Amino acid sequence: MTRALGPWETFLLAVLVLVYAANAWLSPEFLTLQNQVNLFQLSIEKIIIALVMAFVIINAEIDLSVGSMMGLSACAFAAMVGEAGLPAALACLLCLGIGLAGGVLNGWFVARMGLPSLVVTLSTLIGFRGVARILLEDRSIGRFPDWFNALGQRGLIGPVPLGLLSFVLLFVLLYVVLERGGFGRKTYVIGVSREVAEFAGLNTARHKILIFMASGLVAAYAGLLFAARVGAVRGDVGQGFELDIITMVLLGGVSIFGGSGTLTGVGLAILIVLSLRNGMSLMNVTGHIQTGVVGLLLIASVLVPRLGARLAGRVPA
Amino acid sequence: MAVPVLALRDVSKSFGATQALSGMTLELFPGEVHAVVGENGAGKSTMIKIMTGVHEPTSGTVEVDGQPVTLSGPRGARTRGISAIYQEPMVFPDLDVAENIFISATDLGLVQRKGLLREKASQLIARIGMGLDPDRVASGLTLAEQQAVEIARALSQDVRVLIMDEPTASLSAHEAGELRRIAKGLAAEGVAVVYISHRLEEIFDIAHRVTVIRDGRHISTRPIAEVTPDGMIAEMVGREVGNYFRKDESHATPEVLLSVRGLSQEDVYEGVSFDIHRGEVLCMAGLIGARRTDVALSLFGIHPATGGTIHWKGQEVRIASPREAMALGLAYVSEDRRKLGLAMPLSIRSNVTLATLGKVLTRWGLLREGRERAVTQGYRERLNIRMADADTPVGKLSGGNQQKVMLAKWLETNPALLIFDEPTRGIDVGAKAEVHDLIRQFVRAGGAALVISSDLPEVLALGDRILVMREGRQMGIVPHEDASQEAIMRLATGQERAAA
Numbered sequence: 001m002t003r004a005l006g007p008w009e010t011f012l013l014a015v016l017v018l019v020y021a022a023n024a025w026l027s028p029e030f031l032t033l034q035n036q037v038n039l040f041q042l043s044i045e046k047i048i049i050a051l052v053m054a055f056v057i058i059n060a061e062i063d064l065s066v067g068s069m070m071g072l073s074a075c076a077f078a079a080m081v082g083e084a085g086l087p088a089a090l091a092c093l094l095c096l097g098i099g100l101a102g103g104v105l106n107g108w109f110v111a112r113m114g115l116p117s118l119v120v121t122l123s124t125l126i127g128f129r130g131v132a133r134i135l136l137e138d139r140s141i142g143r144f145p146d147w148f149n150a151l152g153q154r155g156l157i158g159p160v161p162l163g164l165l166s167f168v169l170l171f172v173l174l175y176v177v178l179e180r181g182g183f184g185r186k187t188y189v190i191g192v193s194r195e196v197a198e199f200a201g202l203n204t205a206r207h208k209i210l211i212f213m214a215s216g217l218v219a220a221y222a223g224l225l226f227a228a229r230v231g232a233v234r235g236d237v238g239q240g241f242e243l244d245i246i247t248m249v250l251l252g253g254v255s256i257f258g259g260s261g262t263l264t265g266v267g268l269a270i271l272i273v274l275s276l277r278n279g280m281s282l283m284n285v286t287g288h289i290q291t292g293v294v295g296l297l298l299i300a301s302v303l304v305p306r307l308g309a310r311l312a313g314r315v316p317a
Numbered sequence: 318m319a320v321p322v323l324a325l326r327d328v329s330k331s332f333g334a335t336q337a338l339s340g341m342t343l344e345l346f347p348g349e350v351h352a353v354v355g356e357n358g359a360g361k362s363t364m365i366k367i368m369t370g371v372h373e374p375t376s377g378t379v380e381v382d383g384q385p386v387t388l389s390g391p392r393g394a395r396t397r398g399i400s401a402i403y404q405e406p407m408v409f410p411d412l413d414v415a416e417n418i419f420i421s422a423t424d425l426g427l428v429q430r431k432g433l434l435r436e437k438a439s440q441l442i443a444r445i446g447m448g449l450d451p452d453r454v455a456s457g458l459t460l461a462e463q464q465a466v467e468i469a470r471a472l473s474q475d476v477r478v479l480i481m482d483e484p485t486a487s488l489s490a491h492e493a494g495e496l497r498r499i500a501k502g503l504a505a506e507g508v509a510v511v512y513i514s515h516r517l518e519e520i521f522d523i524a525h526r527v528t529v530i531r532d533g534r535h536i537s538t539r540p541i542a543e544v545t546p547d548g549m550i551a552e553m554v555g556r557e558v559g560n561y562f563r564k565d566e567s568h569a570t571p572e573v574l575l576s577v578r579g580l581s582q583e584d585v586y587e588g589v590s591f592d593i594h595r596g597e598v599l600c601m602a603g604l605i606g607a608r609r610t611d612v613a614l615s616l617f618g619i620h621p622a623t624g625g626t627i628h629w630k631g632q633e634v635r636i637a638s639p640r641e642a643m644a645l646g647l648a649y650v651s652e653d654r655r656k657l658g659l660a661m662p663l664s665i666r667s668n669v670t671l672a673t674l675g676k677v678l679t680r681w682g683l684l685r686e687g688r689e690r691a692v693t694q695g696y697r698e699r700l701n702i703r704m705a706d707a708d709t710p711v712g713k714l715s716g717g718n719q720q721k722v723m724l725a726k727w728l729e730t731n732p733a734l735l736i737f738d739e740p741t742r743g744i745d746v747g748a749k750a751e752v753h754d755l756i757r758q759f760v761r762a763g764g765a766a767l768v769i770s771s772d773l774p775e776v777l778a779l780g781d782r783i784l785v786m787r788e789g790r791q792m793g794i795v796p797h798e799d800a801s802q803e804a805i806m807r808l809a810t811g812q813e814r815a816a817a
Contacts (some may be wrong), residue, residue, distance in 0.1 A: 018734060024800070113652050176683070177682075180683050180684055181678075181680040181682050181684060182675075182683070182684060183673050183682060184678075185674060186674065188385050188660070188667070189660045189663065189667070189671060190665060192660040192661070192662055192663060193657075193660055194658065195656060195657050196656075196657060196658065196660050196671075197671075198619075198639060198657065199617075199639055199649065199651060199657050199658070200639070200671045200672040200726070201638075201640045201642075201672055202640045202671075202674075203641045204641070242577075249626055259660070259662055259663075260662060
């Protein structure tokens with residue numbers, strides 16, 4: 001909630017510059033426009049969901065069901081369009097509706113029933129995935145309308161496809177909401193202490209449900225983007241994505257206990273992870289090693305601030 | 318009775334600038350029940366923590382059997398035979414009685430032998446004369462039975478000094494009697510029992526000697542035969558009053574703002590009835606466990622009352638949430654700043670506007686930061702909040718300034734009735750006087766205040782009338798003219814009950 005970059009954001013920016021410089025030096029293709037678009041495009045679903053995940057975690061909750069919701073939305077779309085022959089536009093709307101409904105389900109159990117979001121969204125992670133699997137079983141379904149595939153694969157404005165455009169617009173919108181808006185203020189306060197917020201008369205249950213709805217909606221949207229980008233859908237779309245998404249948010253400086261972190265930090269962390277992976281791909285480093293490097297980065301992101309605080313002398317609690 | 322089993326010699330303890338104990342002296346002999354009495358905040362808890370090794374004294378010595386020792390942590394104290402049990406017993410709900418008793422036993426081998434465990438547990442239970450099945454799972458035990466388990470646990474470690482900190486505060490009269498019988502039995506076996514209680518009748522039932530402490534100092538230690546209830550109360554409260562705290566004249570008007578009749582909440586409190594007039598300060602006095610905060614939480618809609626009526630400005634109302642309470646014009650300044658009052662890591666300005674966020678938002682829901690800063694600046698001047706700037710995390714302010722930020726938050730809601738819960742606990746004397754002035758200003762300007770306080774001089778300095786509660790019951794309402802610390806303490810300890 002501060003104007004300038006905080007210490008963590010500054011650190012991330014320095015790392016990002018370093019990664020970009022190293023990549024540019026090691027690989028001539030890195031800075032080409034096409035590669036820069038690719039860099040986002042390959043993980044576009046994850047990074048869009050990550051932006052809303054920042055709200056969820058700052059609010060002191062977690063949403064593990066986003067990967068499954070993404071899969072459910074993509075599978076539902078495929079079943080409706082590829083098998084039932086529904087118009088794709090209508091199917092898109094229905095899928096977004098599924099996302100909202102899933103969010104309401106998560107939010108209701110967490111905010112009104114008082115169950116831990118870890119448990120609730122772990123259950124829906126399994127439940128949503130189950131429905132997705134029932135819909136498509138072992139089939140892979142494609143043959144979507146051309147206009148739909150084009151949205152996922154071709155540039156909408158110049159070389160910029162819909163996904164990247166969505167990410168940029170969503171980032172700007174959510175930045176304003178979180179750092180400049182009353183909704184964002186409430187998100188922080190409730191994340192610091194739901195009781196303090198409740199005692200101040202805030203409707204914390206409604207707020208949490210809204211955030212889970214946004215999370216479900218964006219996950220469903222990401223599922224549609226995936227269907228359009230890849231052109232075919234299977235039952236395992238988005239499986240395991242939730243961990244990569246949460247990793248990016250935490251690396252961005254959002255506290256897993258809620259109440260702190262900025263969208264700027266999350267944006268920087270996303271860029272770091274993407275450019276690291278992209279750079280390693282260009283140098284033919286395998287995916288497993290890439291994952292290992294990102295894992296090390298996360299560990300460092302947890303250790304560095306703590307070591308820093310310890311070196312700076314114990315801060316009174 | 319030559320050598321005390323445990324003694325504090327000239328023990329002082331300070332936390333930062335707060336002097337919790339100064340020059341405390343206490344001797345405990347085998348076989349005695351030694352009662353320690355004092356007001357809330359007199360230093361009893363700190364003293365217990367030093368005796369059980371939780372805190373180390375800043376100066377002075379702790380002696381066991383006449384030898385100076387350093388009790389390094391609760392484990393060190395236990396190995397020397399010093400144990401404590403508290404109002405809230407610590408039992409593990411999923412384990413059975415026997416396992417709970419031997420929870421920290423190390424000499425039972427790696428594999429616990431169920432039979433041996435149960436046999437030993439039965440012996441201990443028999444020793445304290447409770448009919449408890451060692452195989453019962455602890456989650457089904459009553460509070461009194463849980464305490465018996467804790468006592469048995471202490472016995473299993475060859476206890477020589479047993480400290481009982483308000484053990485009966487949450488028990489029924491019958492259960493409390495049982496617990497006192499156990500304590501007497503242990504003393505007869507040669508254990509030194511330290512008994513801390515707010516119930517004076519208990520102390521006269523059980524204690525051999527009584528030590529009074531006040532403001533972290535030792536006031537007196539006497540055999541029980543030489544003590545009278547009135548004398549003891551006088552010693553507990555007997556500090557000079559009137560230096561900082563002076564009651565000004567009442568500004569109460571005839572207009573009744575809030576009228577409460579027979580308010581009750583099952584198993585918590587019952588039969589609370591009072592009126593608050595515009596311009597009046599009504600104080601609520603009582604000891605720990607008097608359930609005053611629960612009454613306030615009902616009025617503020619956190620835990621709605623289950624019986625009785627509330628009238629607000631002549632209209633009967635039901636208050637089911639803080640939002641509804643705030644809509645009426647109520648505000649609740651909580652005692653627990655950290656947990657319920659302030660979002661500590663967030664900025665001062667975001668805390669000031671917390672309850673009134675709508676006032677600093679544009680039509681599009683964006684924060685009007687300039688407006689927010691102006692509001693914060695206004696309170697900074699009006700309440701004399703000492704802060705660097707409005708973006709400082711509120712957690713970095715001193716307790717008194719935090720209290721003022723919390724007050725600013727509620728004043729900004731423009732309330733008609735402010736409920737204060739321990740408004741000056743843990744803040745220094747200067748800030749205390751400022752908070753008192755703010756409360757007086759607020760009622761002079763046409764508001765009303767309900768002030769819950771355990772600080773008797775404060776109650777006398779602020780209250781136009783003083784409602785005294787004890788264990789969930791209203792003991793009486795004392796007008797300021799008739800109020801004295803002794804009169805309030807007699808009601809709060811159940812020595813008498815005023816006609817309602």
